[in-house]
Amino acid sequence: MMVYNKCALRTLTLTIFFIFLGYFPSTSYSANTNHREQDLSTYKEIAQIRLESTRDIIQKDIQALSSRLDTQDKRLDTQNSHIDQNLSLLGILLSVLAILLPLAGLVGYVSVSRKARVEAQLEARKEAKVSSNEWFGVHASELQSRLDGLQENLQTLEIRAEAGFNLHIQRVQDGADLAIKEIQLSVSGHDTFKTNISETSANALAEAATAAKNKPESKYTFTDWNNRAFDAYSKGDIERAARFWRDAAEVNSATPQQVSLALYNAGVAMSELKRYEQAIEIHDDIIKRFDGKQIKNMESTIAEALNGKASCLGLLGRHEEADLLLDAIIARLEKDEKFSHSEYMAHALINKIIGLSIKKLYAQVLKLCEHFLERFDKAESQEIVKHLITVRSQKIGALKVSNREDEINNIYNRTIAQFGESNDPEIIEEIGKIKTTMAYVFICQAKEKWTDSKFRIKTLYQAAALLNEAIIVIPHIAVVYGNQAYCAHLLGEDKKFIIDKLTQGLILDGPQLYAETLDDLLIHPIPEKDHIFRVMLEEVWGNVKARSNT
Known part of the structure; x- marks a missing residue:
């Protein structure tokens, strides 16, 4: 703007000067006209030159001024852009501030509100305490009564709940005791297990055992261990039953x-x-x-x-x-009339008879x-009846030797x-055993009269029928399978059936069945038949032993 003003002032000065020059010649016109005209012409040329020079200068100044104005405009645009950016940033900051200020106000409000609430609660508690004390003072007697x-x-x-709980426990234990009593009757005959205990008793026994499991073993009573033992025994877990019974025997509060x-x-x-x-x-x-206490x-x-030790x-x-x-x-029991005709005496006598039979002392048997x-x-x-049937079976075996x-x-x-x-399961088992003994007698009779084909076949089929009946009730006794295999061989039946029966029997009690079968082959031998059977026996026994070893 200062450059522009200086240019304008210069222009105004020249204009005034030219006007003055133009006026000055006219005032001297009457003195010397020619000279004046010449001078005027000269002055005009000079003025024209100066005017053009001034115009060029002015144009240059104008151009310079325009350039400066453009530069200034660009600076203004840049400044305006910066201002816009700053204004945008200021707007953002103001927006953030607009959010923060309410939040700060809210925090302040919450703090103040909380403080006021705490103070109000304290005051209310004081008033409530006073009021409650007054109320309790009036109603204390009534409240105490309530x-x-x-x-x-x-x-x-x-008291009712405890009585009901105790009654339930007693009922459960009564049911468990009934199951224990029923199972205990068969424990001594360990080849048999009573499965005919009532479902109610079995459930009670299981519940009693479960109740014991929920206690630490260090707190177990004799009854707890005993319940668990009989429950395990009833479920076929014989090893755990034995452990639980031995643990029961170590409980200090248990009676002799x-x-x-x-322990038994x-x-x-x-x-x-x-x-x-x-x-x-x-x-x-x-x-x-x-003993002796x-x-x-x-x-x-x-x-x-x-008796248990003698059996083992x-x-x-x-x-x-x-x-x-x-x-x-036997000598000990004979001295006591109470025991001389007891099941304990029967058990001792039957053990003695079996031992004599094993040693083939049939006359003593x-x-x-x-x-x-x-x-x-x-x-x-x-x-005693189960022992009676066993003795009759042993007597049949001894009488066979003398063909009576x-x-x-x-x-x-009979x-x-x-x-x-x-x-009764134990009596049923003993009947299965005497049928097996009778089948063996029939096989021996058939071999003794081998040449009488009619008698032989009839007798062997009688033996096979008895063995089929016996195996239903005593499937755990190896000799039944051995007799079935030998009877089938003598009847000329399928070799696969014979090998299957031998395998089953030898798996159950291999050493004893193998030894007894070899001895039986020596009774009334039939060489053409017995040799083949002996070969099958050896082969199957070898396979069973190999399997058991692996």
Whole structure:
């Protein structure tokens, strides 16, 4: 703007000067006209030159001024852009501030509100405390009376609940005790297990065992261990049952009768598992703890333990030790009238008879069988009846040696007539065993009269029928399968059937069945048949042993 003003001032000065020059010649015109005209012309030229020069200068100044104005406009545009950016940023900041200020106000409000609420609560509590104290002062007696009534009602409900709970526990334990009693009847006959306990009793036993599981074992009573043992035994978990019975025997609060019975059951369980050495140790423990201690109702358990030990000795093949022990047991029981005709005496006598049969002392077997029958032939208790059937079966086997067929048939038919329809599992098992014995007698008779084909075939089919009946009730006894295989071989039946039966029997009790079968082949031998059967026996026994080793 300053450059522009200076240019304008310069232009105005020149204009005034030119005007002055133009006026000056005119005033001297009358003196010297020519000279003046010449001078005027000169002045005009000079003025024209100056005017053009001034115009060029002015144009340049104008151009310079325009350039400066353009530069200034660009600067203004840049400044305006910066201003716009700053204004935008200011707008954003103002927007943020507009948000933060309410938030700050809200925080302040909340803080103030909270403080006010706390102060109001404190004040309200003070007033409530005063009011409540006044109210309680007026109604204290009434409230105390109500509280006393509620306390009495609560105590009544607690007593009822406890009584109901205790009643339920007692009912469960009563059911468990019934199941235990039913199972205990069969524990001593460890080849058999009673499965006919009621569903209610079985459920009660399971519930009682579950209740025990919910307690730490360090808090277990004898009943807890015993319930778990019988529950495991009822479910076929014999090993756990044995462990629980042994744990039950270690409970300090258990009575001698409870301890002795728990140990006896553990010994029986070990026998079922064919751990005869461990079973003997347990029976010895019973004898060591209680024999000769004059403990009430202990003599029967001692007798059971002695018989259990004798049985295990026999099963281990220690027959001489077993015989000596049985002689001592029989002599001991004979001295007490209460036990001389008891199941314990029957058990001892049958163990003695079986031991003599194993040693093939058939004359002594028959003599002791007669002694037993004189004492127990008319017995009705199931515990003795099962021994009675066993003795008759042993007598049939001894009579076979001397071919006393009429006596054999008489004993067998009488036994079937007396007990063939029994529902007792142990008696049913003994009937299965005597049928197996009778089938063996028929096989021996068929071999003895081998050339009589009609008699042979008839007798062998009788044997096969009895074995088919027996295997239904005693599928766990190996000799039944061995007799089935041999009978089928003598009848010329399918080789696969024979091998299958031999395999099943040898898997159940290989060493004993193998040895007994070889001995039986020597009775009334049929060389053309027995050689083939012996080859099959050896082959199957080799395969079974190889399988068991792997």
